[in-house]
Each structure stands twice: as C-alpha cells, then as structure tokens.
Amino acid sequence: LFVSGSRESAFVHAISSAGVVFAITRACSQGELKSCSCDPKKKGSAKDSKGHFDWGGCSDNVDYGVRFARAFVDAKERKGKDARALMNLHNNRAGRKAVKRFLKQECKCHGVSGSCTLRTCWLAMADFRKTGDYLWKKYNGAIQVVMNQDGTGFTVANKRFKKPTKNDLVYFESSPDYCIRDRDVGSLGTAGRVCNQTSRGMDSCEVMCCGRGYDTSRVSRMTKCECKFHWCCAVRCQDCLEVVDIHTCKAPKSAGWISRT
Template sequence: MKLFWKVLCALLLLVEAVMGNWWNLAAPNRPVQSSNTSVETFTTLHKESCHRLEYLVERQKQLCMLSDKMVQVIQTGAQQAIDECQHQFRNSRWNCSTVDNSTDIFGGVLKFKSRESAFVHALSAAALAHTVARACSRGELNECSCDARVRKRTPRHWQWGGCSEDIRYGEKFSRDFVDAKEDKDNDEGLMNLHNNEAGRRAVRGRMQRVCKCHGMSGSCSVRVCWRRLPQLRLVGDVLSTRYEGASHVKVVERKRGKNIRKLRPLHPDIKKPNKTDLVYLEDSPDYCEPNDELGILGTRGRTCNRTSAGLDGCRLLCCGRGYQTRVRDHEEKCRCRFVWCCRVHCEICRSKRDHHVCN
C-alpha cells in the first residue's frame, strides 16, 4: 500500500530506535560524549536504521539519511498532521482515530480511495512542507535557511528583510519525500499525487506578508517586510472546506503518441477539478458500525449535540440509532474576585448537565 502514513509509522519507530540509543549515551548524570568516535557511531547507526526501513524507496532512504534532525522534523510534521486531522474531524462519524501497534496508523480506512483518504494525503503533504519550511527559518536544518530569493524583488514603498520562511524548500522536500512512493500509472497513485499537491498549494497560497515600520517618531518612512507561514490550523480549515466539496473522479486514458492518464469528473455535468481541489475515486466505507478489519470504531458511545442539525448532531452522528441522555455533575470556576495583592480567588460552582450519548 503506497501510503505516506505507513512510511511515517516506520519513521516514528526509527526515531525511537535511533534517538533512544543516543539518549542512552547522553543520559543524565553522565558526561556527554563529544568525541569524533561517538558522532561517527551515531551517524553510522542513523544511516543503517534508515537503510533497513522496508517501507522506504531508495529516494526516501536518501532523504532519511540527510541527518537525524531531518527525521525529527518529519516526526513533528506527522504528529501535527494527526492532531490537525483529529481536530477537523472531531464531530464527524470518522473522527480520524488512530490504531496502536500497526504500520497503518489509520487502520484500513485509507485502503479506500475515498474523500477521507484525499484529505489525509493533502494534509500530510501540507504539514510536512510547513514543518520543514519552519525548521529552515529557525536554523534547525543544515540543508536550508531563510528564503533569500524573495529579496530580489524591488517594491516601491517597502523593502524585503528579516527572515522569510522558505516554503519553496518545504514544498520541494515534501514533494521529493511524499510523492516518491506514488506511481502515476496507478489509479490510486494518480489520485494521491493530485491531493498531495493540493495540500502543498494550500500552504503556499496563504503565505502572509508581515511588515515592521522604521523611521523617526513612528513615521514609518521605511517598511521592512518578510513572508511568514500561515498557521497549520488555517491550512486545515481550508482543506476541510475542500474535503466537503471534493470531486468524485475517474481515470481517463487518452492515446496521443503515448498513453496520457487524467482525472476527470465521474459525471460530465460536474466541473473539472483544478489543482487546489481534492479528488476521490471511491465512496467512503460505513463509519457507523465498528469494523475491526478496517480499524473503524463506529459511533456508539460518542457524545452528540441534541440541538445541532450538523454532523455533530445526534440524528446524524448516531446514524439513526437514537441516543441516551445522562445527567452528569459539572464543575466550573465562578464568582472570581481580585484579592489584594496579588491573586484571583474563585469559587467552585457545581451544576447538573444533560449529556447525550449515541446508542
């Protein structure tokens, strides 16, 4: 299964193995080994661990071996993507739940070429580009730094300065790493490549220009500006909207000297998706009932909102099975007041609240 998350699970194991051994050498209350031998030993261990990962293609192994810092950045990107996915799907029937002790972190859900798979691939590619670009600007990677190319422009009323975050390098690394295992001659690979790029474009298209004024008495005679990455939450919100409007497509082959494979709308009356849209090839599986084989937990026992008509409402989230209302004790701070000097004193107010749970 050519899935980015399968690779990331393996990389998480790599980080545990490599970094665990490293911290054993530099444990508390022991002198830090700074000799060339220790560095060479760690470097060799790191490269051997990358080489042994069976889920990586050759190009991914090369990127993995760049440095142990790069592996940490990839791990951070993976965790941020999982957290953002679970935030965006917190009220949905599939809430982006993960499976422990598995190389398929989302169970078998991504075996379906569904809109959920489209979202996860787009978000993972975006998160990796975002994390790598941010690590570059913070000086955490030797392979990159701030984006110097942006300074070649000559705007009228302001000038480039500061440290612009290098989204170009972030995109390049994400494309190099994430896309390496996808086969454009395969239907799933063609879909994943499209969604990966859509995720990266969601980051690039929301880069922000930030300026700081300089001059006598706040005259702002000179403005120094730089480019800053958007918050990943904003990217997640954008991709969530595109998930809702994802295009159901099919693969069309055309022969013009050589076979050309394109994604086209399943129905001719639907507009052709552009490069920022998410696309999917199959309908989603049933998320209402538990499915151990696919790692689907179902919605029984999930908390629902009785008054909502949205996805978090009891009617939709409980899949028509109904719900139970339970009364729970609720505590919160109340009647807070300032006490001289200098603290705030609050009382604890207790109340009973209805709690609705899916049958």
C-alpha cells in the same frame, strides 16, 4: 481512510501533506533545522503597490518545505502505478499548494514619528487553520474521477462536471456509511460516541447518531474550581465534584451491523 479511494481519504492526504510543509517551514524559520533557514531569495529591494521596500526579517522558506514534503510524503506513492497512487499524489500536491496559497507579505515601517519613509517586509505563512478551512471546502467540492486508459492520469467520472485543477481534491470511490461499523472499509461507526445534545453542528446528537437516538448517563467527576491568583506567581484552585450528563449514540438494531464488527 488511507487505504480507500474516498473523498475522506483525499482530504486526509491533502491536509497531512500541507501539515508537513507547514511544520518543516516553521522549523526552518525558527532555526531548528541545520539543513535550512529563512528564504535566501528574499534579499535586496523590491516594489509593490505601496512603493519600494527592502526585504528583511525572516521570510518563511516555503519552497524548502514543499520540496521536503514532496520527497517524504510522495515517496511511497511514486512506487505505485495504480489509480490510488495517482489520486494520492494529486491530493498531496493540492495540500502543498494550499500552504503556498496563503503566504502573506508583512511589513514594518521605519521613520520619524511613525512615518513610513522606509519599509522592511518579509513573507509569512498564514495560520494553519486557514489552510485547513480551504482544504475543507475543497473536500466538499471534491471531484470523482476514473483512471484514463493509458494509466497516466484521470478523467471526470461524470462528464457534467468540470475537469479538476491542481488545486482540487479528487477521489474515485464512493464514501462508505460511516454511521455503521465496518472494519473492511475502516469505519468504526458512531455507536457509543459521545455527542453534544445542545449543538447544531457536526458533533450534535442528531448528526452524530445518524438518527438512531442516544443514551444519557449521569456521571460525577472532579474538576478545578474557585481558582485564585496568588502573588507571586501561582494560580491555586479547589477540587470540586461536578455532576454532568453524558450523551452517547445508540447502536444500530440491525443484525447486519453485529455480524460485521
């Protein structure tokens, strides 16, 4: 995926860049890095819609995380001048911006009997799943682009679509058929993949197997059962033999698939 220009590659670059920002910022707040700490700019007093408050606690230093991710993740892409490098830089930035998008202000009240005569507030990152869900929506709405003539940017491939913003994901190659194994495009296919017979989601046998059907095999495996808490302080379980049905996707029947594996 990293070597293609597909929308999947766009998502992978964005979520990876966002992950670096999140991990570095969290490490700063937890005192795990000597080069950074809490956000030094969040000091003194401020005002919001609820009134005055004092900055306190440890505000997540997202700006440091963004700077680190930009220097680390973008280093390779800045050496290139082709469309893929520009695409990756754009999507890396979109991933970084997604983390900042979900910064939230958290506050604690101080006062007699629970009153809020004084508030102490700090900025905190939202759970990373929120960033991931946001980028997943951007993946579904990714915009296909082409490199402009001077090689400095993009234009939309289809003039009916809007120009991408800095928050949008962009791609310039159509996605390969991920149902089929093709090493040339980095697709392993779905033949032999375990699927969920009862699911209606992306892991369902209907979706995962691309309409080819699936094989079912019955296997025995050991699992923990009849677990009990013993004072103090252990949980003890028995080993039980469990018989389950495993569903795996069938392989395509075309000879073309065999020749490309």
